[in-house]
Amino acid sequence: MRDFVELMVSVGEAGGIYALVALAFLVTLRPTGVFNFALGEWAGLGAFVGIAAVVWLRLPYLVALPLIVGSTALVGWVSERFTVRPLIEHDAPPLSPVLALLGVMTMTHEGIVFFFGTSNQFAPSPLGAAPLQLGPIVAPSQSFLVIGVTAAVFAGAWYFFERTVWGRAFEAVAVDRFAAGLVGVNLRLTSTLAFAAGGAIAGLAGLLQSPLTSASYLMGLPLAVKGFSALVIGGMGRVEGALLGGLLLALLERLVLRYAPIPSGYAIGVPLLLLILFLLVRPTGLLPSKTIR
């Protein structure tokens, strides 16, 4: 029983972060059709800006948080404004924005190395290092924080997409960009907001991850791979899909780590195997989009 509870907490913690990265991909992809591979590096950026704000500048966490998330949102905003938008408006080939963002990804990565170096950096948890007891569950405080923040972000995202006019506008652009423009959705603003929101969510995911494993300049890519694998597993059409996919991916990863007789590094093969399996068997993911086809 203890074992099971521990497993569930660790699944919630890892899966929550995967789900947040998946959500970052999703909110950018749906209204713009652009798969932003830079989001993994932007998660890494969130972790390191966190270290700069909390460790170097000794800012209180609650002051630092909006700065951190705002900085990755700003990177998203700037990238959209100066690379993606001009390309879309000048009818560049559809792959061009994705390629330009690969350039932005490399610049982000190299920027992190330039400012923060290549050694792993310890990141403190805002709730301190001591384990926390919640009812029968004893776990590191950061685990509870990750699970709580993930739940809150997903609740907010669900409310936004399902219950607000703005969320419906995002969805309308995803279904038919041209028609949404005709009925008065501001396409430019939607696209900018999608990139900024994706950046903010990715930065948050990286910030939450860093106290668990410490911040590393190499953390971006694995987060990206797990995030988009979670998205394919859960389904690219819906917010709930990202959450389900992230949790399922983390569960299988933990089970493999615990029971399969392979070196722990090979657990990184789990996302790839799931990705290929889902592409073969159920390419729409577990929760397909609600769009009628």
Add this chain to the structure above:
Amino acid sequence: MTVRLGLAWLGGAALLVGTTFLLDDYTADLFRKMLLTVTLALSFNFLFGIAGQLAFSHVAFYGIGAYTIVILAYHFGWPLPLAFLGALAIGFVLALTVAVPSLRLEGFFLALASLAFAQIFTVVMVQGGEVTGAADGISGYASPTVLGIRFAGQNYLFAVIGLFLATLAILLAIDRTYFGRACRAIRDNPDPAAAMGINVARTKIIVFVLSSMLATIAGMFYAYADNYVNPFVFDLDYMFLLFFMVVVGGSGRHEGAVIGAVVLFALPELLGNVIGNRHMFFYGLFVVLAILFWPDGLAGIIDRFRAALRTKAANPAPIARPALVPTARVPTPPHADAPLVTVRGLSKRFGGIVAVDGIDFELYAGEILGIIGPNGAGKTTTFNLIAGVFPSAAGSVRLRDTEILGLSPHDVAAHGIIRTYQHNRLFAGLTVLDNVLIGAHTRFSGSRIGSGRLARLEVEMRREAFDILSLVQLADQAEADVRRLSFGQGRLLEIARALIGRPSVIMFDEPAAGLAPAELERLGEIIRWISGHGIAVLLIEHDMNFLLPLAHRAIVLNFGRKIADGTPATVCADPMVIDAYLGATVQAQGGTA
């Protein structure tokens, strides 16, 4: 191969070989590594630049080639030829494993799967224990000896030159055939490519596997560059560098890949003091700027420079091509009283909406059948159903005795049913002539690449494409960029593209829309010419003045159902048709037509 081309290759080879004698140890090492990178950029350009596939696994396959040949030949003691074949086989199986699941689908799936694949490759090499030598890699194995020649030093350099030239020759040979054209067509516009008979998924899988195998082979050569392999050589940094080389050089062009690879390889050597070892930051910046401001890359800039020089130097007269007499021969299908196409109970629903509801009609060889009806009546959906665009539909569409409903678009096209689009859908990266030749894709199928038959067929098809272009009065534009055509010319080009496939049925979706009066008249003549050659024509049209004199028969759709069927005159007199669509005034015109 012509003598001049042979001399050019010989000269190129001599130049490369000659260079090797001028190098010291350090520059020789740079030179061979540069050649390997150029080779890799060439095969990656085929995958990404020419076929338009976003994949991150190319360097991983390079690594698979390097590691596998060393493990097989050094650890397992296999003879070198066997190790070569073993490594090739492993590369092949892994490429299929990545490609087949992800390329059946549209979207970014190949990018995702190949990125995950590349990541896992590095991890497996690092974690591979004694077999892969973990993070230290494998070193200390001897250079290979083949037929008494030891491939080290100068000999190795010659082998790498051979690899580069062979890769270039293979890629050029493929690119200059219908297969290469098909790859570019898929990159530019996959739906119409499928409608011209190209099997999109299959073509993409072949390209991915082929280019991954070329990377695997290059990797096997790399293994003996320093007789040392380690996981970090094959990491994603190198992959992104390849990307940047192809984009900065000019993606989709072999010379672009070579230029990009040479420039980005050489820059850190030349500017090491200025930008240090963080050159990747600047390369990322270059790529963003290149995509925004010079999408044709360095090769495009060189082109423009050369074009400017040429106009100053010669100012040649425009190439005048005499308008050819239309001689395109389209065989008349055997005349039969039985209908060519029989549609029965054709239905399609989208969610709760019935778009097409039990439509029946027949189409005879050489007949022009008009389909009219208000917007949303299900006309274009009917076309899409016949063309195989929607996977699920009810009813039956028989071409003579063959059921074609449920076939995929490229199979429908291969059966001789070709369509045009309501909005022109051309292949923007191809010339006018190549756009026409895409339409001939199905006529090439079965010819082996490199065979004399294919070479003859290519010449024949080009001649026929010129004939058809003269028929639609575009012959003088044959080498032009399609983006320079007017709307009406684009429409005519789509018709030429449909004609060269020698279809038995052509489906026109509102061909008259947006055309000037003179163009309309020409279009009418062309459609009559088509039907005169025994080709059945299915014609959606709103312009009654255009349609009524042209069509032999017309059917009227409303809310997905057929409400009338007959000669244009009877259809126009039908009170239901007047009520649903025409209104009273057009009836008067229709009556006189």
